[in-house]
Amino acid sequence: MTELLVALLSAALISHYLLRLTLPGDPQLERRRVHALGLATMLLVAFSGLSACLLDKFVLQPLALGALWLFAYVPVVILLSQPLLNALARRVPALPFDGLWVPLLASTGVLSVALLGPGNAGELIYSLGIGPAFWLVLSLFNDLRQRIDENDIPRPFNGLPVDLLSAGLLAVAFLGLNAMIKP
Incomplete structure (x- = not known):
């Protein structure tokens, strides 16, 4: 549970930071791009997990x-990512999928390498569950970031420091769920 939480938070923080670099300003467009990235990541992790x-x-x-699983997995993710983005852009024209290739590969790579390693018995179950969980965490980061932008934050904490503090507090909140699941 802890490794899942760490992987989800790190992938969401990296992807959210990459989205913030490409889109400063417009919160409505940023929200649509977060949902586009969440949907694309969910589908790419599921398809690439099955393919891998x-x-x-x-x-x-x-x-x-079997020791070369990473060298076989990375090309699968790269080869599936661009056709998936093109198909999603045709199917869901309301969401902006242009320019999501780098954050999509970054988030899928972090999630997949951390959680879909070789010998993992629940690889297919993880590949189906990681995507929606990542989408949820990314949406939470986006909502939290919009609330932070509306408040007066001291100058040294603007940007990445407040994102890291928020990620730490979110991780502590999610760790409270860890005690609910008994092995």
């Missing part, structure tokens, strides 16, 4: 190349 599981089971394991 099939690649591992039918190609890497029979050839005794």
Whole structure:
């Protein structure tokens, strides 16, 4: 549970920071881009998790190349990302999918490498559950950032420092859920 939380928060913080660099100012456009990135990440992690599981089971394991799972997984993610963004741009024209390739690869890479490692029995279950959880955390960061922008924050804390403090407080809040699940 803790590694899932750390991976979700780090991927959301990285992606949110990359979105903030490309879109300063317009909160409505930023919210739509957050939802576009969340949807694209959810689908890319699910498709690439399924593809990586099939690649591992039918190609890497029979050839005794299981140690090279990362070198096989990264090209799968890269090859699936651009067609997925093009398909989503055609299917959901209300969301702006242009310019999301780098944050999409960054968030999918962090989530997948941290949680979909080799030998993980729940790889397919994780690949289906990581995307919606990432979308939720990214939306929470966006809402928190909009509230912070409306308040008077001291100058040394503007920008990344307040984001890091917010991520730490959010992590502590989510760690309170860790006690609810008994092994």
